[in-house]
Amino acid sequence: MTTRALLSAKDTAAALERLAATAKGELLLCLPHLSPTAPLITSDLRDGGLETWGDLLALLSRRGIDLRLLIADTDPLLSPDRHRAAWSHASGFADVVQGEAQLVCATHGQRATGLRARSLRRRLAPALAALRAEDPARLTPVQRALLSTGPIPRPADISQSFAVADGLGAVIGGPDLGTDGPAGLALAVEDADFCGALRGQFADTWADAHSSGAPSLAARIAPVACPARPQSREDLRLLRTLSRPQRGLGPRPFADDIEATLSRLLGSARRRVLIRTAAFRHDGLAQALAEAATPSGPDVTLLLPPATTGTWDDARASALQATNLHLLQSAFGDRLTIHADPTACERATLCLFDDVTLLGSATLTRRACRWNTEAMVLARDPDLTQALHAYVSAALTGGKTLETATPRYSRSWLPDDLF
Known part of the structure; x- marks a missing residue:
């Protein structure tokens, strides 16, 4: 490996x-x-x-x-x-x-x-x-x-x-x-x-x-032959979200490795948690992290974009994220630092938990964890996690702390699932 x-x-x-x-x-x-x-x-x-x-x-x-x-x-x-x-x-x-x-x-x-x-x-x-x-x-x-x-x-x-x-x-x-x-x-x-x-x-x-009817723009589409599928190991795992179309608003979840693994790691971290992602609007994951705020729990660093853009309802999405961040601020106090990262929207989601690294496409939202097609890698490698933590920490030198907005829910017919 x-x-x-x-x-x-x-x-x-x-x-x-x-x-x-x-x-x-x-x-x-x-x-x-x-x-x-x-x-x-x-x-x-x-x-x-x-x-x-x-x-x-x-x-x-x-x-x-x-x-x-x-x-x-x-x-x-x-x-x-x-x-x-x-x-x-x-x-x-x-x-x-x-x-x-x-x-x-x-x-x-x-x-x-x-x-x-x-x-x-x-x-x-x-x-x-x-x-x-x-x-x-x-x-x-x-x-x-x-x-x-x-x-x-x-x-x-x-x-x-x-x-x-x-x-x-x-x-x-x-x-x-x-x-x-x-x-x-x-x-x-x-x-x-x-x-x-x-x-x-x-x-x-x-x-x-x-x-689903996606057109072929080159040779005729043929299935990818996959008679046997290796299973990734515990120390190097593929985490994925996959869903299939169905009648109704959202698709039927088929694989939800990412949500389940994130929830477990957020709740079991003991020394440090560092997350850089384009959005943190999943209330279940926020609650799992808040429950880890015990006296022996971790210090937490979040890197998020300064503003919410590109959703079905930016005001509603911003309010959902603000609620999660205030929950975490109440739980961790000065053990939580939130940094503004304008590039987070276009970069991979990175989560570091003690000696575990998660990196890939999924943001911390219900859509990404349940509906989208996403792929992440989990590596249990202390040297890799330390190197990535040092890299991100060095980039934060002189950076601005993100001022989180007060949660204010706008009137909206949009369901929370879309965020």
């Missing part, structure tokens, strides 16, 4: 490029923001005439590598810029890959129905009106379809971000994986058990995308 922390965007990009370039039989990519025009930084690849990720994947497809690329789509009305970027990236890769390379641009298959879904559609009506006013040439196929069908609430996302090669090596992180963001943070893993389990997660996600 080899697990290595990637502490910068440059380190992460180089690890991803090496992983892809050295794949011998299979390369599975689930990287929401990977662009075909993203420049390569590895000198050996550039010396060989490859300049971009589009060039690299085109070469791999010509070599006959079993290449599968899943680009996660987003809500075309609430996140139109990210939706168009996903389709632009998918189309760019489709233009260059050859042979039997397979490519899909997919959303989570859940389409909300029922009374609450109708309320959500009313919330989306202004966004649909703005879409109608745009130049039709700028619209994606999904957006053009919405002009005739009307808004379709999609309360779950595919947020996981990883690459796995030959079932033996992987890189896993958060939304910034595969981009040139300001500061990357990911883990490179070489372990057959973990990578086999991660390959199984990709196979499930790929099958769900196919069954």
Whole structure:
């Protein structure tokens, strides 16, 4: 087993490029923001005439590598810029890959129905009106379809971000994986058990995308053969959230490893807890951490964005998070420090509990822990945890303490599940 922390965007990009370039039989990519025009930084690849990720994947497809690329789509009305970027990236890769390379641009298959879904559609009506006013040439196929069908609430996302090669090596992180963001943070893993389990997660996600009608932008979609699935070990575990579409507002949970493991670790930490995430709105997890605030309990450090943005109702989401933070402040007092981290929204969620590291895509929200498609790695490695704690602590030097807002619940018909 080899697990290595990637502490910068440059380190992460180089690890991803090496992983892809050295794949011998299979390369599975689930990287929401990977662009075909993203420049390569590895000198050996550039010396060989490859300049971009589009060039690299085109070469791999010509070599006959079993290449599968899943680009996660987003809500075309609430996140139109990210939706168009996903389709632009998918189309760019489709233009260059050859042979039997397979490519899909997919959303989570859940389409909300029922009374609450109708309320959500009313919330989306202004966004649909703005879409109608745009130049039709700028619209994606999904957006053009919405002009005739009307808004379709999609309360779950595919947020996981990883690459796995030959079932033996992987890189896993958060939304910034595969981009040139300001500061990357990911883990490179070489372990057959973990990578086999991660390959199984990709196979499930790929099958769900196919069954929900995601179009093929390259070769015809075929299942990922997965006759045997290794189980990751206790000291290096894959944690995942996976759900399946059903009638009603939210999907049916199928795997909820992340929520259960987080709840247990939050309640059992004894020395220190450090969490950097885009949101902490899960009241059950906040309560589990508050119950650990005994005299022998841990010191707690939270790194959160300064403001809540991009939710169905930002005011409601901010109030939910403020309630959790006030609960923790009451429980821990001066043993709790909350820092403002403007980059937390675009980076992997990192949780450090004593000698345990969790890193991956899931934020501390009910949606991420129950509805979305998420993947995280749990490593019981004191040296790794210490190195990551030192890295984050060094970055906090001179940083600002986040002033938490007073909880004020705005009137809202939106259910708590959406946050």
